[in-house]
């Protein structure tokens with residue numbers, strides 16, 4: 001039997017309030033004695049997830065039917081009470097399961113293991129109405145969890161989760177709707193080329209670099225991995241991740257504060273083409289773009305994605321395609337235009353200038369339409 005492809009339910013989109021933006025705040029759970037309690041909840045979550053996975057897979061295999069979020073919710077009614085998790089959490093698991101299944105276009109997703117070497121990192125999703133917040137306490141199912149209130153919880157909480165990192169530490173993540181800040185920008189517009197060697201290059205020549213300390217840590221990580229020191233490697237890995245996140249947050253905030261309109265290249269395909277897919281994630285390209293978008297809104301600015309095809313090979317002065325191209329051109333940093341003789345000291349700055357121009361042109365075209 002040919003399975004019917006899952007149709008994405010056309011959710012009735014609520015008109016977005018242009019003055020509001022969603023941001024996820026993350027807080028560490030303070031008390032180590034809470035950990036067994038959270039671990040237990042996470043096991044229940046895994047149980048529901050695996051049930052959804054099996055049931056959904058069987059329905060496809062045996063009946064060619066793709067179960068929807070609502071089908072799964074109907075099938076799991078009452079499971080929360082039985083398993084000691086909130087019914088809202090069970091609903092959130094069903095929702096997430098269906099979202100992921102659509103995203104990965106798979107009939108079956110990964111099993112969530114509660115123990116053993118392939119143990120899944122703990123995760124307990126919830127909707128806003130499942131928790132109460134009181135200062136530095138978050139109450140879930142009648143039990144208060146103390147958190148390190150590293151920054152105030154502001155805005156309306158929409159949803160959230162408890163989640164665990166590779167070292168077993170628990171966090172609370174809260175997706176909050178926050179208001180735009182009233183903000184004056186110093187500079188009107190900027191184009192940004194996201195790349196590998198440096199994380200980002202701006203059209204005004206600013207370089208945002210993957211700091212060398214990452215490289216030092218990465219060397220350390222390599223050493224630990226080669227020596228098969230798993231625990232140490234995990235620790236370094238987490239450290240790199242946190243440092244990188246902090247760094248990207250700081251840098252994108254600076255950009256959003258300084259520039260009113262940000263044009264950023266839509267790089268997703270670029271490095272895959274050059275057989276370099278892994279590195280593009282190393283440079284955290286997707287993360288930077290998402291941060292830029294959200295922070296622009298937060299600071300009353302705009303961020304647009306611009307088709308960056310040919311931004312590298314086009315001369316930003318005369319607009320002729322005279323730049324280094326192809327795989328052999330990847331190593332060329334500096335070049336002169338054979339048409340207008342402009343000298344480009346940095347290939348990526350030239351690309352960023354083109355992205356700025358492409359962005360301006362497409363905005364103008366959109367306004368004219």
Ligand SMILES: [Zn+2]
Pocket residue numbers: 315316317318319320322337338339340341342
């Ligand atoms: Zn030129």
